[in-house]
Amino acid sequence: MNNKIIFKTGLALASLLFVFSSCKKQLEIEPRQSIEATTALSSKDAIDASIASIYSSYKSARLYGRDLIAIPEVLADNGFATNKSGRLLNEANNVQGAHFTGSVWSIAYASINQINNTIAAINTGGITPKPVQADLDRWMGQLLFLRGLYYFNLVEVYSYIPGAEVAANDKGGVPLSVTGIATSTDALAWKPSRAPLADIYAQIVKDLVDAESKLTFPGLGVNLANKAAAQALLSRVYLYSKNYTESKKWSDAVITLASSKLATTANYVAQWRGETHTETLFQVRFATPAENIGVNESLQTSFTTLVTPGNQASTGGFGDVVPTISMLNDLGITLTGGNTASVYALSHTVASRSTDVRNLMFEPGTAGRGNIKVECTKYIGKNGTINLDNIPVLRISEAVLNRAEARATAGSPVLDLAGALTDLKSIKSRRYTDYTGSAAETDDNAMTQAQLLEEILRQRRIEFAFEGHRFFDLKRLGRDLVKGPHYNNVAFTDTRILPAVPQSEIDGNPNLKQNVGY
């Protein structure tokens, strides 16, 4: 070939490639397991999928997957940390900083933003195929219920509860937003302060009341939001904020709707062994093996070493948290050697039990992780696989105890000791095999208001043992954490009642106030 031709060809080829290089198309590449955000929420399926993700976040071990259930037990007086894996040890010891983590904050706000963006997408009306009213009610009912519950989780964890504040340590509620953030400009500009506690509770109530009006019962079933769940949560939120009239009102509503679900002494154990407890109004469901939290942090592993009830030969989890002596006393369990605790680390088995069927949820674990302890078996792989359990969030018996407390609390506008006693008995008769007609019943009939309230609270402790209520119940009542003989007591005025707001939020935002002591 002629040199010149080659030269020209070479140059032509090179310049062609130069042109090609500036072609933008060549740099185009699309992700496959994600899609463009701006058009993601444009179909009915997309809205349903978005809502699924909001429920799914509740499965996190930082929320109902473990922390919202296990940490309230150890921070308060129910749980003793066995140190079998080393987990929850510092929480049980109330070490400063060992508390709920910043993940409650980040996961809850991610879900709230998802809710806000989904509501915005629904409201733009650009959804295809066009949703009918039933779709809108189903979506909005669930989204508002979930937003109410997430804000409730945030504010019960990071703030004081109305009517039980320590003024010197009170920094208010949490940041409040009901509009979605969908651009980085908005996200960078978002420097919130903590909204007043009252504003947060008002928003929770507003969302739940709206949700209640849009939802039905049994409606979508107990794995999803439903009317009874919204009512039960309203009953709890009002009880926490000491609005006893409204708490009773919503308790009345849900008891009317669902009191038939109350378990009895005859079926109590069976209910906890089945996938879904009949009393459940709302639970977080774990269905497939892929949803399994696993051997480190599931509730089963946190609370028991057993794989199946009664089989001490097979060790599964760690059994990191077991009932304290005072919890065992309330449960009516006496250990071999008595309920003393000079060195609570010794192996223990059950010497005797009261007639309370609830203590059947507690039994000796295995020797596989060290000394045998009496452990809680409410979560024991009920869904068919080890470490896979549905987690009840709202049960009908809570509404009964909420109403009892609303009626029995001194100064309550709906003070009604007889009614409170009736509510208390409706629980006790379903829990103690020999309660009706017993001496205990006679004693209960003679209780003063103060005694009645204490008994209601004691029953609440037993009924919801290892279900994540205890710390919040003590906190909303402004009570000290009495942790002897295992640990030192923590006064309600102590800064360790509140966890730290994530430090990174404080570092990046001068408007946001950290809780005291961090």
Place this chain on the structure above:
Amino acid sequence: MRKVLSIFLCMVLACSSVLAQNRTITGKISDETGKSLEGASIQAKGSKTAVVTKADGSFTIQVAPNTKTLVVSYVGSEKTEIALSGQSVYTVSLKKKADPMEEVVVTGYQTRKKRDESGAISSIKAAQIENRPNASLDKALQGQAAGVLVQAANGLPGGAINVRIRGQGSYLAGNDPLYIVDGVQINTRSDGNFTQNNPLAFLNPDDIESIDILKDAASASIYGSNAANGVVIITTKKGKAGQTKFIANAYAGSVQMMKKLEMSNSQEYFKMRAEAYGNANNLPWNNLAVLQTVLNELRVPNAATLNQEQALVIGLTHLPTYDWQDAAFRNGSIQNYELSASGGNDKTTFRIASNYSSQEANITKADFKRAGTRFDIQNKATDRLTLGTSINLSTFNQNNPFATSGSFLGNPAFSASGLIPVNPIYNPNGTYYGVPGQTPANLIGTLNQNIIQVNDLNSGYQRTNQMVGNVNLDYKINNWLTFKTLVGMDYRLTQGKNVRDSRTPDGFNFKGNVFVQSNWNTNINTYQTLNFNKTFGTKHRLDGLVGFEMRRENNESITANGQGFPTYQFTSLNNAATPASVGEFYTGFRRNGVFGKVNYGFDRKYLISVTFRRDGSSRFGSGNQYGIFGGVSGAWNIDQENFLKNSKVISSLKLRGSYGSTGGDQIGNFDALGLYGGGGIYNGGSGISYSQLANPNLKWERNITTNLGLDFGLFNNRVTGSLEVYNKETRDLLISQPIQSSTGFSSITSNVGRLTNKGIELTLGGDLIKSTNPGAFNWNVAFTFAYNKNEVKELYGGLKILPGDNSVQVGQPLGVLFTQKFAGVNPATGRPMWYDTLGNLTYQVLAKDRKIIGPQNIPLYQGGLRNSLTYKNFTLDFFFQYEYGRYTSDGQANFMMENIARINVLKEAYDNRWTTPGQITFFPRYHVSGTESKGSSAQSGSRTFFKANYVRLKNVSLNYNLSPSILKKSGLSSVRFYVQGTNLWTASDWFSYDIEFVGSATGIVPQTKNYTAGVQVGF
């Protein structure tokens, strides 16, 4: 023979001095190729008598009778001495003088002579890395080039390596250099799920001819976008024209534990556990209830019925101690076999090389086996057209360890030391002790898995098949212009399987748990360049190139997990009762660029070069995909100036300077986009959620480097070296910018920050002992030293500390250790203490008490020292590397010095624990909760961080080359025997397995000592 000669010579000289008459010596001087040299000077040593050779190389000189030696010198050749004997005619061929400045370096898309190059480039030659038992080439770089920090993440053969050129230039964007093997840009993803897979393990390091590292921006900017962290250009061995040469090489050896940890025995464990219970319950350790509790834990029968005396006797004398480290660690073997053939004629040259390499870790079952073949063919189709191809095919198979790192109970590297030593390994009948399905079903303590059983029964592998190849074409358009094109491909398929056997704790409850993975990565790059090289007159020389390059990479994988197998013999997913999960993943990127470079040299004295590149990357926002990078550099070869030409001291001297910019885009492939992704599953439905906010403003991170360099050679280049000073500034630093998580997002990828790396690099080499006599003793040393200071200069919004990551602080190096300062153990109480903001002692740390302790990621000083000693046919090489000036925390050691006694601890920690008031110690009293009431965990703050300084004898090798006279008889062209040792000695006070690690050392396979012996035969 030589000795005899010299004795003879002495005798002759002795005689001649008596005779005292002038002698006439004649002879002929030629160069190595036999060409006669005109103008060589011949001088009688010790006198002024000198002559020069004629055109035919001949000379005649009259010397005094006592003259013993003639000195021959010629420009560009080594000075040679002629020892005069009785004869009067001598023929001498002069050896060409080794001139480091005339060595070839590979720069971007060009090869140039070092003298003509003005950038900061380090070169490593084959001899420096040959026959080392390294699975991948990055490990071979260790300590070899100044400013190139290479840290092994662990001792897994074929495992991850951390390479940093001139410090850490980026926070979010990666800090890995760009690797180019024969023009192919290599993907540096590690996609193995089950064991580490090093993307550079495909290449047998023995196939490497040279490695050139472009360190300054002016050199690297020709690679623009990818070059922010430096460029490592690897050139493989090629065939040479001539008779076909075969080289067979084989070595084998052993992998051994560098160090076994000295742990407490069962008696000591018993006592520490009793103290832990006692201290937590305000009881003495020998309280009966405490003793019973501990013995009961240790499975002593009827512990609760013992009295105090009995309990103490059992606890302090009867408990057996089992050594789990001995059971878990092993001596592994190394084997490596290579065979290559190279040769060709003036038209076609080729090289074919095959290798098989096998290396076992010192812990079951991790290993690395590679088989590979390379083909290199170059063909001169015409005078102008050269075609070539290089193809490297390799397959490597790695057996998975239970875990590559981490505090997994079944991970032998983690648990072997911490297991409570009272646990037997086997039952008396030889079966495993403490495994599921038996009584007891597990071991005593938190570490409750029988790691020997777990590792014997679990199985799994990872197989990587990789093809890296290129096709290239050079067309000489005319005598100064060449068109080059290259198409390269790096294709990798990684497949793996991991079986949690149903007899082991992690598989028992699932009835077997099996994971599989398949990942394929297709990475293609191509470039076309026009290279020019023209001389104007005698002194002006212009060379350079313009070109275009593009690269695309696609990565896809599928994963699956099944559970519920009929029996342990079944491990195929086909037999799983429950398909637990499936997954699919895709990612990729695109890049393209145009570039050009012009080098101008005047008289090979004054050099200047200009580089330009415009690059596009798919990773950035649509408006910011393109970035422009460039550089200018200049150099002055001072030694070519007349005033130095005849210097006896300075044989070469060059001053270099450069300024340029490179880009960084090592962020997530889709970080600029606003995305909705998978949002988990719930109640049978699959969710979606807003996973990432868009940042359309995302753009290139830019590194601006100023570099000053001085290359020198002294005393006939007997001492050579170079000194570099640089300032590398990273602008538009890519940061994962934290945003208020109450937005629902935690961060967005942004360009908001600035940091600098300033440093000094020194390379010194020299012949400590150099003899002109062949076969005499020679000692050559090469020393590298690098100092790098990293400093964050600026963050967005005037922030001094990056929210969410307080190791990023303005005025401090990236990854600074910022925590509460440990103040020791209170001698009165045995409780750990820290300093608060006011410098007072506190038991409880608070966020505000944090302060800066020191740099954590990258050492301040590092380098290496190589010694090469030759005598006759022996060569002894030994090589030290060192690091100084960083703090690190060893996760494994942290577990081994806990004060909880939930696992076993180091004997040193036990011996020095606080027991009595007044005792000054580092180790607080034992406490079963680990944390005292109203106190912080003993592991808080700076207590677990230590200075990570060390000097290590990295490699020693002894070679023996068979002498040519013996070879002649055997018909072989070369035979070399060698023995090597790796990691033989370390000066460091590190108290865990090994100081050489990156990240947390928790449960990693530690580095090993290797011994190998081999033979290389050429025929």
